[in-house]
Amino acid sequence: MSIEDKIVADLVKHRVELVTTVPCKQLAGVIEKVDAEPSIYHIPSNKEDEGMGICAGAFMGGKRSAIVMQNTAIGVTINTLVTLTQFYRMPLPMLISYRGELGEPVACQAEMAVHTKALLAQINVPTYHLHKEADVEELDAILAYTFMCNKPVAILTDATFWNGY
Amino acid sequence: MIRSEVLKSLLPVFADHHVVCNIGLPSQELHMMGDKPTNFYMLGTMGLSSSIGLGVALAQKEKVISIDGDGSVLTNFGTLPTIANNVADNFILLIIDNGSYGSTGDQPTYAGMKTSLTAVATACGCENVVECQAEDAPATLQAAIDSNKMTIIVCKCESGNIKVPVITMDPVVIRDRFMKSLEARNA
Ligand SMILES: Cc1ncc(C[n+]2csc(CCOP(=O)(O)OP(=O)(O)O)c2C)c(N)n1
Numbered sequence: 001m002s003i004e005d006k007i008v009a010d011l012v013k014h015r016v017e018l019v020t021t022v023p024c025k026q027l028a029g030v031i032e033k034v035d036a037e038p039s040i041y042h043i044p045s046n047k048e049d050e051g052m053g054i055c056a057g058a059f060m061g062g063k064r065s066a067i068v069m070q071n072t073a074i075g076v077t078i079n080t081l082v083t084l085t086q087f088y089r090m091p092l093p094m095l096i097s098y099r100g101e102l103g104e105p106v107a108c109q110a111e112m113a114v115h116t117k118a119l120l121a122q123i124n125v126p127t128y129h130l131h132k133e134a135d136v137e138e139l140d141a142i143l144a145y146t147f148m149c150n151k152p153v154a155i156l157t158d159a160t161f162w163n164g165y
Numbered sequence: 166m167i168r169s170e171v172l173k174s175l176l177p178v179f180a181d182h183h184v185v186c187n188i189g190l191p192s193q194e195l196h197m198m199g200d201k202p203t204n205f206y207m208l209g210t211m212g213l214s215s216s217i218g219l220g221v222a223l224a225q226k227e228k229v230i231s232i233d234g235d236g237s238v239l240t241n242f243g244t245l246p247t248i249a250n251n252v253a254d255n256f257i258l259l260i261i262d263n264g265s266y267g268s269t270g271d272q273p274t275y276a277g278m279k280t281s282l283t284a285v286a287t288a289c290g291c292e293n294v295v296e297c298q299a300e301d302a303p304a305t306l307q308a309a310i311d312s313n314k315m316t317i318i319v320c321k322c323e324s325g326n327i328k329v330p331v332i333t334m335d336p337v338v339i340r341d342r343f344m345k346s347l348e349a350r351n352a
């Protein structure tokens with residue numbers, strides 16, 4: 001099973017029925033699989049905070065949701081994470097491509113990379129960092145944890161996790 | 166008519182429908198005029214009323230009305246193409262367009278100048294976009310509810326505010342009773 005298939009299978013296992021995405025080169029494969037999964041409503045959003053609003057609504061409507069996004073969007077989502085997702089205590093798995101780490105070819109990506117974990121830590125978002133392909137095994141437990149504690153949870157995924165850029 | 170008068174005139178039309186209400190004075194006014202579990206008050210995240218409402222509408226069957234503001238739609242313009250391309254016929258977006266950031270002291274917005282939110286929503290691909298004057302808001306909203314079609318209403322009104330207390334209710338309580346009400350109605 002490819003890691004993309006495993007990720008989608010875990011989302012389905014945990015009854016995630018709505019996924020919003022903003023693309024990253026690394027996330028192209030998983031976005032394609034999410035779109036093809038019949039039990040998931042895939043709703044591309046134009047900005048990540050907008051996507052988090054949709055996820056909050058879906059949760060209140062009785063459906064579990066998730067967001068797939070790039071780490072460069074952390075800055076624009078801080079207010080939403082704090083005053084919507086956390087303030088109203090809502091679960092939100094965030095599958096995040098961690099650009100600007102080892103193997104990164106684009107210098108500009110390193111600039112947000114150095115702030116990513118600090119920003120997540122500052123707002124008390126539980127953060128998991130998947131380095132290698134085999135780390136995908138942790139996703140099942142991370143999703144269970146997210147829906148147990150009703151918090152936004154960050155899953156940072158390196159280029160090496162996706163097998164390069 | 167100013168926003169608080171428009172909201173007051175709409176109370177019988179909101180009736181027992183689920184309403185997601187924009188941050189600031191609109192939520193405070195709705196709360197003051199008659200708090201109920203079917204109201205979801207936004208205490209933060211200016212701009213996301215339409216996104217939250219769309220999410221609720223896509224996830225279940227009950228009708229959802231998002232009360233939004235012109236300033237908030239301007240700050241989250243990306244929402245209109247998303248709404249246009251993900252049609253939920255149980256969703257109504259009611260934009261109260263007073264041409265100003267009312268909650269922060271009526272600073273003018275571009276919607277009160279050259280920019281028409283009705284034209285923007287239409288250009289984004291939204292199919293049922295209706296512009297109305299404040300006096301016609303109840304009839305326009307009722308027609309949208311009866312049509313069972315996703316509708317965007319741009320309700321033009323005057324800027325101006327009344328004095329209202331802040332909402333001190335716990336956010337988790339607001340969210341929980343709203344969810345339970347939806348769940349019961351969908352059962
Ligand atoms: C990110 C952010 N910037 C600014 C504000 C301050 N703010 C709260 S409500 C509001 C005005 C919203 O205007 P509009 O959507 O037109 O609603 P109105 O109050 O006019 O009904 C502003 C600027 C905020 N809450 N969040």
Ligand SMILES: [Mg+2]
Nearest residue numbers: 234235265267
């Ligand atoms: Mg306004």
